Amino acid sequence: MIKVENLRKTFNGNIHAVKGVSFSLEKGEIGCIIGTSGCGKTTTLKMINRLIEPTDGKILVGSDDARSVDPVTWRRKIGYVIQKAGLLPHLTVKDNISLLSKIMKRDRDFITRRVDELMGIINMPYDQFANRYPIELSGGQQQRVGIARALMEDPPVMLMDEPFGALDPITRNSLHEEFWNLNEKLHKTIIIVTHDMDEAFKLGHKIILMHKGEITQVGTKEDFLERPANAFVEDFVQGHSGE
Numbered sequence: 001m002i003k004v005e006n007l008r009k010t011f012n013g014n015i016h017a018v019k020g021v022s023f024s025l026e027k028g029e030i031g032c033i034i035g036t037s038g039c040g041k042t043t044t045l046k047m048i049n050r051l052i053e054p055t056d057g058k059i060l061v062g063s064d065d066a067r068s069v070d071p072v073t074w075r076r077k078i079g080y081v082i083q084k085a086g087l088l089p090h091l092t093v094k095d096n097i098s099l100l101s102k103i104m105k106r107d108r109d110f111i112t113r114r115v116d117e118l119m120g121i122i123n124m125p126y127d128q129f130a131n132r133y134p135i136e137l138s139g140g141q142q143q144r145v146g147i148a149r150a151l152m153e154d155p156p157v158m159l160m161d162e163p164f165g166a167l168d169p170i171t172r173n174s175l176h177e178e179f180w181n182l183n184e185k186l187h188k189t190i191i192i193v194t195h196d197m198d199e200a201f202k203l204g205h206k207i208i209l210m211h212k213g214e215i216t217q218v219g220t221k222e223d224f225l226e227r228p229a230n231a232f233v234e235d236f237v238q239g240h241s242g243e
C-alpha cells in the first residue's frame, strides 16, 4: 500500500537528516516510526507528504509514484495529523474539520453529512461540539478533531506526527484504545511518529526504529523484545518503555 525506497534528505548540502530509509506497509497496517529527537522522523514524514522534497528515493502509494503528480493532488490521498492538533483557533470545530473539503469546493450537503458522521466516529456529538472553538476543548478533544479533519476526504493513508505526545497519560491511554478500535473499522494505512516505545508497542503492527537518519530495525513488538538487531536496539527498548 505504501512503500518507501532509499529515501534521503540532505539539508544545505551537509546536514544528512535522512540517509536511505526503506520500509513498506500493507493496507490497514499501522507503522510506528520511533527514535530519539533529531533522528529524522519528521523529515521522513514530511517527505512522504511532499512538504519536503526528497534529495533521493522513491515513495509509492498503491501503484502511484509521488513524483508522478503535483504535491496538492498527492496530499489529498494522505491525511496529516500534527502534534497539538494544529487547529485554527478562529474557526469552529466543524469549520476546522471541513477546511480541506471547502477548499475543494465540495457541496454543502456532503460537508454537513460528512462532518456529522466524523463527529460520531470521534465520539464528539455534533449538537454538543460543532460550534465550539478549539480553546473550548480539552487537549484530547482537540486531538480527536485533528484526526477527524485528516479523515474528512477519506484518504487511504494517514500520517501522524506525535499525535498523542502532548496529552496526559490517562487521556493518552484512552485515545490509544479509541484509535485502535477506529482503525479496525476504517482500515487505513497509518504511519505514527512517536518517541514512546510503549505507544509504538501498543499501536504499531510494525515498528521502525531510526537512529541518526537510518533505520536500525523494522519489526514487531516480539522482534524488538526477543530479537533486537544489536546492542543499541536493546538499550533503546529498555530505556524507552515502561515509563
Ligand SMILES: Nc1ncnc2c1ncn2[C@@H]1O[C@H](COP(=O)(O)OP(=O)(O)O)[C@@H](O)[C@H]1O
Residues within 6 Å of the ligand: 011, 012, 015, 016, 017, 035, 036, 037, 038, 039, 040, 041, 042, 043, 044
Ligand atoms: N529545514 C531544515 N533545515 C536544516 N536542517 C533541518 C531542517 N529540518 C530538520 N533539520 C535537521 O534534520 C535532522 C532531523 O530532524 P527531524 O526530522 O525534525 O528529527 P525528529 O523529528 O526525529 O526529531 C535534525 O538534525 C534537524 O536539525
Ligand SMILES: [Mg+2]
Residues within 6 Å of the ligand: 041, 042, 043
Ligand atoms: Mg519530529
